[in-house]
Amino acid sequence: MENQDQTFEVMRACMLAGKIMLQSGAETYRVEDTMSRMASAFGIDKTHSYVTPTGIIFSVEGVGPERTKLVRISDRTTDLRKVAMVNSVSRRITSGEVGLQEACKLLVEIEEANLTYSFIIQILAAAIASGCFTIMFMGSWLDFLPSMAAGGIGFFLVVYFHRIVPVKFFAEFLSSFFIGMISFFFVKFGLGQELDKIIIGSVMPLVPGLLITNAVRDLMAGHLVSGLSKGAEALLTAFAIGSGIAAILSFL
Amino acid sequence: MIYLEQLITSFIASAAFGIIFNAPRESLVKCGISGMVGWIVYFALDTNGFGTIFATLMASFLIAVVSQVFAKAYRTPIIIFSVAGVIPLVPGGLAYDAMRNFVENDYSTALSLAAKASMISGAIAVGLVFSEVINQVIRRSNLGPVK
Numbered sequence: 006m007e008n009q010d011q012t013f014e015v016m017r018a019c020m021l022a023g024k025i026m027l028q029s030g031a032e033t034y035r036v037e038d039t040m041s042r043m044a045s046a047f048g049i050d051k052t053h054s055y056v057t058p059t060g061i062i063f064s065v066e067g068v069g070p071e072r073t074k075l076v077r078i079s080d081r082t083t084d085l086r087k088v089a090m091v092n093s094v095s096r097r098i099t100s101g102e103v104g105l106q107e108a109c110k111l112l113v114e115i116e117e118a119n120l121t122y123s124f125i126i127q128i129l130a131a132a133i134a135s136g137c138f139t140i141m142f143m144g145s146w147l148d149f150l151p152s153m154a155a156g157g158i159g160f161f162l163v164v165y166f167h168r169i170v171p172v173k174f175f176a177e178f179l180s181s182f183f184i185g186m187i188s189f190f191f192v193k194f195g196l197g198q199e200l201d202k203i204i205i206g207s208v209m210p211l212v213p214g215l216l217i218t219n220a221v222r223d224l225m226a227g228h229l230v231s232g233l234s235k236g237a238e239a240l241l242t243a244f245a246i247g248s249g250i251a252a253i254l255s256f257l
Numbered sequence: 258m259i260y261l262e263q264l265i266t267s268f269i270a271s272a273a274f275g276i277i278f279n280a281p282r283e284s285l286v287k288c289g290i291s292g293m294v295g296w297i298v299y300f301a302l303d304t305n306g307f308g309t310i311f312a313t314l315m316a317s318f319l320i321a322v323v324s325q326v327f328a329k330a331y332r333t334p335i336i337i338f339s340v341a342g343v344i345p346l347v348p349g350g351l352a353y354d355a356m357r358n359f360v361e362n363d364y365s366t367a368l369s370l371a372a373k374a375s376m377i378s379g380a381i382a383v384g385l386v387f388s389e390v391i392n393q394v395i396r397r398s399n400l401g402p403v404k
Contacts, residue, residue, distance in 0.1 A: 030278075032336060085280045085337045092334045121279050130276035137270035141263060141296065142350050160277075201357075205350040210277060214347035215340050221382030247356030254360055 009069040014105055015047045016065055016074055021112045022091050023061050024076050029084040032219055033228040039095045046099045057231050083215055090115050131210040132157030139206030144199060151197035156207035159184040163211055174245045177211060181249030184208060204250060213242040267296035267345055275341045284337055287327050291342030295320035299346055310380050313346050317384030325392055339385060346381055348374040
């Protein structure tokens with residue numbers, strides 16, 4: 006009986022690790038790889054996993070009857086620090102430094118921890134990135150400050166709206182609508198030069214760059230379902246941004 | 258002079274994206290470096306007439322190589338460095354241009370821009386995957402360094 010309990014514990018740890026990684030934006034193959042490595046470090050060599058962006062199915066052939074578990078994943082963000090932390094825990098497990106009990110404890114700690122940079126710093130980063138992108142896309146330095154302002158406000162709005170409205174599409178649509186409006190007024194009042202460059206720069210923090218590249222990589226690695234669903238998510242975001250800007254442009 | 262400008266802005270932009278994606282604090286400078294290397298290669302090839310898609314492919318390949326070196330040296334997942342590095346190459350501007358042309362009812366221009374944008378995102382992914390494949394081949398064959 007004790008061995009069966011152990012199998013169950015191992016599954017719990019693997020699922021938790023997979024869930025954290027998938028929610029934080031790790032690639033599909035990395036999630037599957039980590040889960041099977043962890044299981045085999047605890048002595049379970051036969052595992053099967055099926056990872057999609059919206060859920061993980063994990064099955065082990067340990068002592069006793071075969072067990073399968075399912076975890077549903079509803080919201081996804083990008084949090085590379087959590088990916089790195091789970092990765093280092095799994096490294097320590099495979100090298101035998103950490104036992105099962107301690108691994109579970111560490112993973113629960115990682116899941117509950119809130120390690121993001123403060124919101125102010127994130128907004129500042131988005132603003133600075135927007136300004137830099139305007140220059141990188143051959144905009145003039147006169148447009149640096151306007152696109153910083155538009156990009157910072159846009160990033161603030163997308164987080165703020167997402168808190169009020171659970172539908173991601175509307176948050177992205179509304180905030181890119183506001184970005185378009187702010188940029189338009191900057192140009193109209195002579196504070197900015199080229200509307201195009203300001204909009205392109207300030208929209209960049211919202212562009213689903215990670216999703217697009219992860220989608221194509223998943224497709225190439227043979228994870229067809231995850232690849233297509235990530236692609237659909239990316240397309241929807243791009244459409245939200247595009248139509249938000251387009252709504253403004255059609256008034257001009 | 259323009260290269261210096263591009264170097265500095267691409268470094269800052271990639272590092273700033275590291276903050277937005279919540280990369281660990283000690284890896285932000287490396288995120289900036291991988292972004293800077295990729296962007297300057299892209300920029301140099303693109304402005305000298307090698308074609309946008311070839312430039313993107315080369316840049317994303319180089320970003321993946323740099324990220325692999327960092328990932329191996331600092332024992333962190335490669336995704337931390339490659340994501341921040343690739344962000345400047347993502348065809349956000351093109352996608353925006355395409356959308357704008359759609360709104361202005363110029364469908365033929367819009368479609369060709371949209372096709373180009375999807376080709377570029379394909380090139381980014383191919384560059385990343387290609388370097389990963391080469392890395393795995395080296396690791397599996399006997400030529401590479403023994404683990």
